[in-house]
Amino acid sequence: MGSPRSALSCLLLHLLVLSLQAQVRGAAQSRGPGGPGRVGGLEDRLCAQRSGAARNLSDPAPSCPGEGAKEQSGRALPKVTQQVTVQSSPNFTQHVREQSLVTDQLSRRLIRTYQLYSRTSGKHVQVLANKRINAMAEDGDPFAKLIVETDTFGSRVRVRGAETGLYICMNKKGKLIAKSNGKGKDCVFTEIVLENNYTALQNAKYEGWYMAFTRKGRPRKGSKTRQHQREVHFMKRLPRGHHTTEQSLRFEFLNYPPFTRSLRGSQRTWAPEPR
Structure with a gap:
C-alpha cells in the first residue's frame, strides 16, 4: 500500500482534470456555431433577426457570416411578392352608345x-x-x-x-x-x-x-x-311663318335693401332702403 500523501495527491489531480474538462465543455457551448465565443453567438442571433425582418419587408438580405452556407444547404428563402390590382378605366364612349339605344321613358x-x-x-x-x-x-x-x-x-x-x-x-x-x-x-x-x-x-x-x-x-x-x-x-x-312657342326669357330685377356693417365685432345688419 502506498502512503496517504500519494493518495491525496492523486485525488487532487483527478479533481483538477474534471474541472478542466467542465470548463472546456462550457466554453464550447458558449461559442455556438458562429464564432469563437459568446460575442460571436450574439452577433449570429442579431444577424438572424435582421435577415428575418428584411425578408418580411422584401428587402435584399444583409451579408451575415454563414448566410451563404445556409443557402447552399438547401433551405429556400421565402419570397414575398407584391400583387398590384389594376382596375380598368370605364369605357365612357361605350356607355354613351349603349344608353343612346335605350328608349327614354x-x-x-x-x-x-x-x-x-x-x-x-x-x-x-x-x-x-x-x-x-x-x-x-x-x-x-x-x-x-x-x-x-x-x-x-x-x-x-x-x-x-x-x-x-x-x-x-x-x-x-x-x-x-x-x-x-x-x-x-x-x-x-x-x-x-x-x-x-x-x-x-x-x-x-x-x-x-x-x-x-x-x-x-x-x-x-x-x-x-x-x-x-x-x-x-x-x-x-323652319316652316314659312312658323314661330317658336317658347317665350323669350327676360331678367327680373329684385330690389334688396343695401348691406351695411355695424361696429367691429358685432353682427352684420341690414339697413332699410332709403325711399
Whole structure:
C-alpha cells in the first residue's frame, strides 16, 4: 500500500482534470456555431433577426457570416411578392352608345317642328293623306310640316306629318311607308350630322339604311343608300311663318335693401332702403 500523501495527491489531480474538462465543455457551448465565443453567438442571433425582418419587408438580405452556407444547404428563402390590382378605366364612349339605344321613358319628350329640305330634289319631304311619302313639297306646304319626337337620350327620333299624323317608317324591303302607329323600331331614325352640315336619317331597325329621295322627289330604297350619297342629305328648315312657342326669357330685377356693417365685432345688419 502506498502512503496517504500519494493518495491525496492523486485525488487532487483527478479533481483538477474534471474541472478542466467542465470548463472546456462550457466554453464550447458558449461559442455556438458562429464564432469563437459568446460575442460571436450574439452577433449570429442579431444577424438572424435582421435577415428575418428584411425578408418580411422584401428587402435584399444583409451579408451575415454563414448566410451563404445556409443557402447552399438547401433551405429556400421565402419570397414575398407584391400583387398590384389594376382596375380598368370605364369605357365612357361605350356607355354613351349603349344608353343612346335605350328608349327614354323617364324624361319629357322633346318635340320639334321643322321641314326636311332634300338636297337632290330641291324641295321638302311631305307625308300625304294617302300614305305616300315624297320630297316634292314647296316651302310652307302644310303636308311638309313635320313633327319630330325624341325617342332616346341620344339623337333617335320619330318623324310624323303634322297634317296627317302619320309616321314615316321603313319596311324590310327598304321602302318608306306611312303608319298611324309609330311605336315600332322601324319608325325610329337616327339623326346624323355630316361634315358638310347636312343631316342624314338612318333607320334604327335596319342599320346602314337611310331615308333617301331621287332628283324627282321619289323615295329610294334604303338598301341602296350610303351615307356619302347626296340622296340621303337633308337640311332642317323652319316652316314659312312658323314661330317658336317658347317665350323669350327676360331678367327680373329684385330690389334688396343695401348691406351695411355695424361696429367691429358685432353682427352684420341690414339697413332699410332709403325711399
